[in-house]
Every structure is written in structure tokens, then in C-alpha cells.
Amino acid sequence: MSTACEQAGSAMLHPELRVESDPDAIIRDGHRLDHAEGTSKPLRPAFEPQPRGAKVRGNRPIDQQEAAARFIAATEHEKMHDERLWDLRQKRDREMHGIPEWEELRSLASAIKEHTLTHLDEYLDQFEANARSNGIHVHWARDAAEHNQIVHGILRDHGATTLIKSKSMLTEECGFRHYMASVGIEVIETDLGERIQQLDNEDPSHVVVPAVHKLRTDVAEVFSRTIGTDPGNSDVHYLAEAQRKATRPLILNADAGMTGGNFVVAETGTFVVCTNEGNADLSGNVPKLHIASIGIEKIIPRLEHLAVLVRLLSRSALGSPMTQYTSHFRGPRTGGEMHVVLVDNGRSERLGLEEFWTSLKCIRCGACMNTCPVYRRSGGLSYGATYSGPIGLIIDPTFNARKYSNLPFASSLNGSCTNVCPVKINIHEQIYAWRRVLVNQHEVPLVKKAAMKAAGALLSRPAAYRAAIATADAALAHLPRFVIYNGLNAWGKHREVPHPPEQTFHNWYHANRGAKQ
Amino acid sequence: MRIGLFIPCYIDAVFPKVGIATLELLERFGHDVQYPRDQTCCGQPMANSGFDAECADTEALFVRNFSGFDYIVSPSGSCVHHVRDNFAIEQTDEVKEVCSRTFELVEFLHDIQKVDAFPWAKFPHRVGLHNSCGTLRRLKHALPSELHEPFFSKPIDLLSKVDGIEFVRPARPDECCGFGGTFSVFEEVVSTKMGYDKVSDHAQAGAEYIVSADSSCLMHQRGCAERIGVSMKFIHIAEILNGANA
Numbered sequence: 191m192s193t194a195c196e197q198a199g200s201a202m203l204h205p206e207l208r209v210e211s212d213p214d215a216i217i218r219d220g221h222r223l224d225h226a227e228g229t230s231k232p233l234r235p236a237f238e239p240q241p242r243g244a245k246v247r248g249n250r251p252i253d254q255q256e257a258a259a260r261f262i263a264a265t266e267h268e269k270m271h272d273e274r275l276w277d278l279r280q281k282r283d284r285e286m287h288g289i290p291e292w293e294e295l296r297s298l299a300s301a302i303k304e305h306t307l308t309h310l311d312e313y314l315d316q317f318e319a320n321a322r323s324n325g326i327h328v329h330w331a332r333d334a335a336e337h338n339q340i341v342h343g344i345l346r347d348h349g350a351t352t353l354i355k356s357k358s359m360l361t362e363e364c365g366f367r368h369y370m371a372s373v374g375i376e377v378i379e380t381d382l383g384e385r386i387q388q389l390d391n392e393d394p395s396h397v398v399v400p401a402v403h404k405l406r407t408d409v410a411e412v413f414s415r416t417i418g419t420d421p422g423n424s425d426v427h428y429l430a431e432a433q434r435k436a437t438r439p440l441i442l443n444a445d446a447g448m449t450g451g452n453f454v455v456a457e458t459g460t461f462v463v464c465t466n467e468g469n470a471d472l473s474g475n476v477p478k479l480h481i482a483s484i485g486i487e488k489i490i491p492r493l494e495h496l497a498v499l500v501r502l503l504s505r506s507a508l509g510s511p512m513t514q515y516t517s518h519f520r521g522p523r524t525g526g527e528m529h530v531v532l533v534d535n536g537r538s539e540r541l542g543l544e545e546f547w548t549s550l551k552c553i554r555c556g557a558c559m560n561t562c563p564v565y566r567r568s569g570g571l572s573y574g575a576t577y578s579g580p581i582g583l584i585i586d587p588t589f590n591a592r593k594y595s596n597l598p599f600a601s602s603l604n605g606s607c608t609n610v611c612p613v614k615i616n617i618h619e620q621i622y623a624w625r626r627v628l629v630n631q632h633e634v635p636l637v638k639k640a641a642m643k644a645a646g647a648l649l650s651r652p653a654a655y656r657a658a659i660a661t662a663d664a665a666l667a668h669l670p671r672f673v674i675y676n677g678l679n680a681w682g683k684h685r686e687v688p689h690p691p692e693q694t695f696h697n698w699y700h701a702n703r704g705a706k707q
Numbered sequence: 708m709r710i711g712l713f714i715p716c717y718i719d720a721v722f723p724k725v726g727i728a729t730l731e732l733l734e735r736f737g738h739d740v741q742y743p744r745d746q747t748c749c750g751q752p753m754a755n756s757g758f759d760a761e762c763a764d765t766e767a768l769f770v771r772n773f774s775g776f777d778y779i780v781s782p783s784g785s786c787v788h789h790v791r792d793n794f795a796i797e798q799t800d801e802v803k804e805v806c807s808r809t810f811e812l813v814e815f816l817h818d819i820q821k822v823d824a825f826p827w828a829k830f831p832h833r834v835g836l837h838n839s840c841g842t843l844r845r846l847k848h849a850l851p852s853e854l855h856e857p858f859f860s861k862p863i864d865l866l867s868k869v870d871g872i873e874f875v876r877p878a879r880p881d882e883c884c885g886f887g888g889t890f891s892v893f894e895e896v897v898s899t900k901m902g903y904d905k906v907s908d909h910a911q912a913g914a915e916y917i918v919s920a921d922s923s924c925l926m927h928q929r930g931c932a933e934r935i936g937v938s939m940k941f942i943h944i945a946e947i948l949n950g951a952n953a
Contacts (some may be wrong), residue, residue: 191788196709210846221846254894255896255897258894258897259802259897262896262897262900268900270872272904276879283853284851286855287853287855290855292855293764293854293855293856297711299856307855310951388749494745563882563883563885563901564894564901567897567900567901568897599756599885599889599890599893602840602883602885602888602890602898602901603755603840603842603887603890604844604883604887605845606840606844606853606881606883607883608844609844609851609853609854610853615940624757624794625756625757626758626759627757628757629756629757629758629759634756634757638756639758639761641890642752642753642756642758642761643758644870646750646753646758646761646762646763646764647764648747648750649716649747649762649765650764650765650767652744652746655747659720666912676923680891680893680897681891681930682930683895683897683899683929684895684896684934685899685902685931685934686928686933686934688721688926691719691720691721691722691724691799693723694720694723695714695718695719695723695727696744698723698726698727699730701727703730
């Protein structure tokens with residue numbers, strides 16, 4: 191276990207939860223504060239630095255637990271993060287209860303997506319033809335590198351050196367900002383949260399609310415460093431206004447704009463972008479050149495299907511009935527140019543995975559993250575991957591099974607993610623299935639395999655098993671060792687071990703019902 | 708009715724009282740309850756970690772032990788879920804028969820036995836119900852809060868027939884407590900944090916006891932409560948239904 195975990199131990203409790211027996215009880219002026227004083231919040235909490243995400247070392251497996259332990263040790267951050275996202279989950283529930291046909295909608299949405307995915311080639315061809323007749327240039331990118339080169343080519347053709355863009359997980363997948371920096375093109379994110387992350391040189395931690403892991407004091411620190419705000423002022427209105435003033439001129443003078451696309455409609459050859467800040471509209475409408483990068487799984491057959499999906503998207507994501515802006519892009523403006531880059535980047539391959547292809551139904555609402563008790567306590571950056579939370583656990587290994595081999599184990603398999611998913615992806619079952627796949631691909635530590643093999647051998651031989659746990663005390667000594675491969679050390683670090691009973695049930699039964707059988 | 712009593716490994720070794728309460732409760736209803744002596748485990752710890760091959764022999768042993776009973780009943784939701792839904796060994800007729808006849812205790816009492824009274828049971832305490840994720844979202848003991856369907860709760864139906872019991876409602880009634888089998892050690896920091904939050908939530912709601920159909924969750928929660936000094940008692944639903952008066 192790493193040092194971060196050790197450190198997390200004493201600091202894991204938020205001050206409000208600490209009790210008198212805790213060795214870390216608050217002492218002030220030489221005496222121990224009583225309960226009310228000790229647990230009341232100080233007027234200005236001591237500044238807690240933002241915990242950073244997982245350490246990424248090339249292809250080596252990401253240690254999600256190590257990063258999660260550091261996040262939990264930052265109690266102000268963890269508490270805020272958990273409560274903020276749980277609030278979104280509760281708002282989602284309220285919206286759900288306002289729609290009598292909610293479960294029917296989910297089934298419909300799932301069916302629409304499954305149908306489309308099983309006829310993907312036809313609908314993509316249909317979209318391409320209709321989009322071209324709308325005057326849209328359509329490009330196909332096999333992978334991230336091809337995507338970045340295509341976009342770079344378009345920008346080069348127009349002599350563009352500045353690009354404003356709205357939030358897009360696909361461009362994160364493609365490492366787009368890094369690539370653009372390497373070819374000397376300035377990218378300005380227009381989504382507030384994404385802009386904060388860009389200025390902090392950090393990946394988004396959530397697909398919908400990318401800076402949700404940051405306290406306002408963290409944002410004040412980033413802005414003071416990057417756009418010159420007062421480091422002591424963390425008033426949200428002040429910070430938002432300062433950012434607006436700093437970014438607005440960049441937006442108005444940009445050479446080109448980029449958006450993602452939430453939905454692509456085959457029959458109309460159009461695409462739809464949903465935001466709450468109107469920033470996609472700025473990105474798409476201010477410069478004359480608009481490039482939209484869209485994953486091929488975003489396609490739906492007809493506009494009527496959009497009605498089903500749009501009713502679910504924002505309710506699931508933020509618990510609001512509708513995104514503030516649901517913009518249909520139908521073609522270039524007079525004098526302008528519009529390009530759509532349809533990106534595969536592993537999607538076709540994923541479509542061929544029998545147990546995992548339905549993960550392509552995902553509409554990136556983030557509801558699975560908001561409800562996930564592990565995600566809420568770990569922070570999205572602990573996953574060290576583009577996609578975090580439950581959906582990340584089942585998508586990330588398709589990009590790199592070795593690097594993300596630990597992620598499917600970062601789940602209690604509680605199944606809440608599956609129940610909130612608006613397109614009914616069986617997320618927790620896919621997490622379970624990934625564990626088996628990773629074991630079969632030898633991406634799981636040998637020591638774990640050896641322990642599991644020993645456990646299997648013991649548990650399938652009743653006589654040996656009974657001998658091993660002949661007394662209750664021996665049972666306690668042995669049982670966790672084979673039930674949970676790394677034994678009582680991990681169990682007892684932050685919780686007490688079970689109390690040994692006088693005898694096992696097995697022995698009790700023998701003594702009390704021995705005559706039977 | 709001939710019932711095979713399945714006592715999972717950790718209940719056998721750590722919570723024998725839960726096994727005894729389950730046995731006595733089933734006997735109260737006049738069943739012929741037998742405990743096959745050669746039983747060990749259902750194989751879930753290995754399967755849960757992705758090791759299907761390593762648990763095949765354990766699953767086969769389970770089937771041999773429990774073949775031929777009218778029902779197999781166990782006081783552990785996650786083990787029953789594994790047997791019924793996740794056995795990876797070849798699905799012979801015998802395997803299918805054993806798996807489909809395996810029930811968790813609450814299901815058995817509610818759906819098969821259709822119990823309408825527990826005249827011997829009295830529990831004058833404030834309890835917070837913890838539905839384990841396995842019983843809630845796989846075995847469908849109750850409606851999870853994520854779904855928009857008519858409310859039902861089998862454990863509350865049963866516990867409501869116990870004299871004097873009073874329920875409290877925690878703020879996040881069906882959030883996972885963080886046990887999660889091997890997750891409890893693989894991600895022990897997150898696991899225990901979830902456990903701290905769970906027991907604190909119940910304590911804040913005023914619970915004297917947390918009651919659950921899964922002793923594994925209770926073992927974890929008890930360890931968490933003791934570590935952070937939350938005063939809370941833990942009891943398996945079988946013990947209350949069998950008349951434990953605490």
C-alpha cells in the first residue's frame with residue numbers, strides 16, 4: 191500500500207465527522223474543543239490544495255486507488271464533490287418523477303440506439319449524402335491522429351491560427367489540444383468549466399461538468415495565475431465575469447470555430463449540439479469556418495428519434511428538463527464553410543465486441559458518474575483516462591487494456607449506474623465481464639491469480655477446507671486470506687476486523703442437530 | 708418441504724448466529740431443513756475478481772451438495788445472486804435445477820412461504836434498513852430509488868409484521884455501503900470511506916440498529932462504525948424475524 195493511502199488514514203474523515211475518541215480531535219488554546227465548537231466550520235476554512243489526478247506513467251496500469259486515496263484525504267474537496275454530484279442525482283430523480291413514461295422512454299432510447307448501431311453503415315452513408323447536399327463538407331477519420339491531421343489541414347487551408355471550441359469528449363480522446371499546440375494553433379475552450387481545466391492544464395474530470403472536482407478557491411488560484419484575478423477573491427460572480435472579459439475578445443477575433451455534436455440526424459444531414467452556456471453557438475456562429483468533430487456512434491435515423499433522446503439527456507445529466515441551448519446545425523451560413531469530421535477511433539472495433547458493443551449507445555450524459563458512490567469519492571481524475579466513472583470503466587480498456595486494467599476493479603458492482611442510464615447500458619454487468627476478460631488476457635497481477643487459484647483449490651475440497659478452519663479462531667485467521675486475497679492488512683487499515691464467535695455454524699450444527707443426516 | 712440450508716463461508720465462520728436464526732426460522736414453519744456438511748462457498752470471491760476457471764470446481768461442489776432439494780435457502784443475497792445468475796460452469800440440467808431453486812431468505816419467506824405473521828417476533832427499536840446492492844438491484848428485494856416504478860419492499864413487508872419495530876429513513880437509503888466483495892480490500896480507502904458515510908447517515912437518521920439481509924455489508928459497516936466511533940448496532944434480518952429481542 192502506498193504512502194498516500196497511509197496518509198489518507200488519519201485524514202480521511204471530514205472534520206464534521208470526527209468524534210472525541212479520534213486522535214485528531216481539534217485542540218485549540220491548549221484545550222480540547224467541545225463537540226459543538228470542534229465540529230462547527232471555521233469562518234474561513236484553511237486553504238486545502240486541490241488534489242491532483244492519477245499518476246500516468248506511459249503504458250503502466252493506472253493506480254486509481256492511489257489517486258482516490260489522495261482525493262479522499264482532501265476532505266473539503268471530497269465532501270464538496272460528493273455532495274455536488276449527489277445533488278445532481280437528486281435533481282435527476284425529481285425530473286424522472288415528473289415523467290410518467292420515464293421507463294418507457296429509456297426503453298425507446300435504448301432501442302433507437304441499438305437499431306442504429308446495428309445499421310450503422312447505412313445511416314452514416316445516408317447522413318453523408320444528405321449533409322453534402324446541405325453544403326457541408328464531410329470527412330472520415332479512422333483514428334485520433336487522422337482526425338487531428340484532417341482538422342489541421344482544414345485550418346491550414348484557411349490560414350487559421352486561432353480556434354475557439356466548445357466542449358467535446360471526442361477531442362479529449364484525440365489529444366487534440368496538445369496536437370494543436372504542437373503545430374502552433376491556439377485553441378480557446380469556450381465552455382467555462384473546460385476553460386478552467388485548460389488554463390490549469392488539466393483534463394476534464396467529468397463528461398458534463400469538467401471542473402466539478404474544483405473548489406471555488408482552486409478556480410481563484412488558477413485564474414490569478416493565468417488571467418490576473420485577485421488570488422484572495424473567490425467570489426463566483428467575480429471569477430466568472432473576469433473570465434468572460436478575458437475570453438470574449440479571443441472569441442470575437444478567432445479564425446475558426448469547432449464544436450462536437452450530441453446527435454447526428456441521418457435523414458436530414460444535420461447535427462445537434464446541446465449546451466447550457468450557448469458556447470457552442472459562439473463557436474459555431476462567430477467565425478466563418480465551423481468544424482464539427484463527431485463520433486460515428488452519435489448518429490440517429492430521424493428527427494423524431496431526437497425527441498426521445500433530448501427528453502432524456504439533460505434530465506439525466508443535470509436534472510434540468512432541457513439544455514439551455516439545443517442548436518440544430520443545418521449547413522454553412524452564406525459566405526461561410528462547415529465541415530463535419532466523422533471519427534471512428536476504435537468504435538468499429540468496439541462494435542464487434544459481443545459483450546461490450548452496447549457501450550456505444552452512450553449519449554455522454556454523466557448520470558452514471560453522478561450516481562456512482564466510488565466516482566463521487568474518488569474524483570474523475572483518479573481514473574487517469576479520458577472517460578472516468580462507470581462508463582469509463584467499460585470504455586477505457588478498449589483503448590488500452592494494459593493501461594486501464596485496474597479500472598474495472600474500481601467498482602463495488604452496486605449497479606446504480608445501470609439503473610440511471612437513459613439508454614439502458616448494462617454498465618455494471620460489463621464491468622464484471624471486463625474483469626474476466628482482463629484475467630484471461632493476463633492483465634491482472636500474478637500474485638492475485640495465485641491467491642485465487644489457491645482459494646479455488648481449498649474451497650472445492652471440503653475436508654481440506656474444514657481442516658483449515660477447524661476452530662473459529664483459525665477461521666478468522668484463514669478465511670479472509672483466501673476469501674480476500676491480500677488478507678486482513680487491507681481490511682483492518684481503516685476499519686475494525688470482525689469479532690471471533692465461539693464456534694462456527696458448522697460446529698454448532700454438529701453439536702445441536704448432529705443426529706440429523 | 709425439504710430445504711437445503713446454504714450457509715456461506717463468512718456466515719459459517721464469523722456470523723454463526725445468523726445461520727442458527729435462519730435454520731430455526733425455517734424450522735418454525737415446519738420445514739425439513741438440512742445442512743449439507745460438505746458445503747464450503749459459492750465461488751463468488753473468485754468469480755467476482757474475474758477468475759471463472761479458478762471457481763469452477765467450487766461451483767460444481769455446490770451443485771453436488773444441493774442437488775435434489777425442493778428449495779435451497781440462504782441468508783446471503785450476493786451469494787444467491789452468484790448461484791442463480793452468474794454460475795459459469797456448464798449449464799447441465801442438474802446445474803440449472805439447483806440454481807433456479809436457490810433463494811435468498813427474504814425472497815423465500817415473502818414469495819414462496821408468503822408469511823403473514825411472525826407472532827414470536829418483537830423488536831421495539833428504531834432500525835435503518837440496509838438493502839445490499841445484490842438484494843436490491845439483482846434479486847429485486849425492493850424498488851431502487853433510480854427507477855420510476857411502483858414502490859415495493861419485501862424486507863419492509865416482512866419487518867412490518869414484527870411487533871414494536873420502528874423504521875428511520877437515512878438521507879441516501881440505497882447508496883452502496885462500499886463492501887462490494889473483493890472491492891473492500893482492492894479499493895480499501897474508497898470502500899471504508901463509503902462505509903463511514905453509510906453508518907453516519909443511519910446514525911444521523913436516528914437508527915439504533917442497521918438491519919440487513921446481508922451480513923457481509925454489516926461486517927464491513929460494523930468495522931467502519933467501530934473505527935470512527937459511531938455508536939450503532941447491527942443485526943441480520945433473520946435474527947429479528949426469528950424473535951431476537953436484542
